[in-house]
Amino acid sequence: TQLLEQSPQFLSIQEGENLTVYCNSSSVFSSLQWYRQEPGEGPVLLVTVVTGGEVKKLKRLTFQFGDARKDSSLHITAAQPGDTGLYLCAGAGGNKLVFGAGTILRVKS
Amino acid sequence: DAGVIQSPRHEVTEMGQEVTLRCKPISGHDYLFWYRQTMMRGLELLIYFNNNVPIDDSGMPEDRFSAKMPNASFSTLKIQPSEPRDSAVYFCASSPSPGHGRVYGYTFGSGTRLTVV
Numbered sequence: 001t002q003l004l005e006q007s008p009q010f011l012s013i014q015e016g017e018n019l020t021v022y023c024n025s026s027s028v029f030s031s032l033q034w035y036r037q038e039p040g041e042g043p044v045l046l047v048t049v050v051t052g053g054e055v056k057k058l059k060r061l062t063f064q065f066g067d068a069r070k071d072s073s074l075h076i077t078a079a080q081p082g083d084t085g086l087y088l089c090a091g092a093g094g095n096k097l098v099f100g101a102g103t104i105l106r107v108k109s
Numbered sequence: 110d111a112g113v114i115q116s117p118r119h120e121v122t123e124m125g126q127e128v129t130l131r132c133k134p135i136s137g138h139d140y141l142f143w144y145r146q147t148m149m150r151g152l153e154l155l156i157y158f159n160n161n162v163p164i165d166d167s168g169m170p171e172d173r174f175s176a177k178m179p180n181a182s183f184s185t186l187k188i189q190p191s192e193p194r195d196s197a198v199y200f201c202a203s204s205p206s207p208g209h210g211r212v213y214g215y216t217f218g219s220g221t222r223l224t225v226v
Binding site: 030031033035040041042043044045048050088092095096097098099100101102 | 113140142144151152154157159164165200202207212213214215216217218219220
């Protein structure tokens with residue numbers, strides 16, 4: 001069974017601070033995706049990383065896939081209250097995704 | 110496209126009753142997934158279909174759960190009889206088939222919040 005562990009589970013920070021969320025596994029994934037989920041809604045795809053060592057930027061968000069394709073990180077620069085939500089990483093194994101437990105981020109103004 | 114459409118948004122039912130959740134995937138998406146989300150267990154894959162055919166139902170917790178996809182635009186997840194421990198948010202998601210060298214993400218519906226009392 002492929003498992004993804006996310007850390008931290010919960011993060012509460014002030015507006016303007018930087019943060020990093022981690023996603024780790026002992027398994028190799030063909031690709032890894034990050035989603036953001038707001039209360040009462042389904043997860044929304046942020047990014048897909050495919051190549052080991054790949055770095056993708058989405059405005060203030062930077063995503064990195066580990067060289068061995070077993071881990072990933074999400075870094076947010078100058079967090080805003082609008083970044084508040086549940087961040088989920090998901091590893092692709094075959095045609096299905098395995099999700100981590102998520103990191104709840106709260107950005108206070 | 111209106112996205113993945115799920116109904117109802119909320120369902121409250123008594124233990125022992127039958128519950129049917131519905132999903133309309135995005136047109137043209139070949140894959141449909143049913144997930145369950147709880148605080149304790151996070152997002153769990155229950156079952157997924159490819160071209161209307163169930164491919165992997167290993168996540169279906171018990172025989173009380175069943176899912177069908179009679180055509181490309183409709184799927185149901187049924188629980189009969191329902192139990193309080195089935196209370197959760199149930200999500201449907203769809204995606205295109207993986208292309209050559211390209212991986213697609215899932216598009217999720219807004220979910221059905223099920224409460225069994």
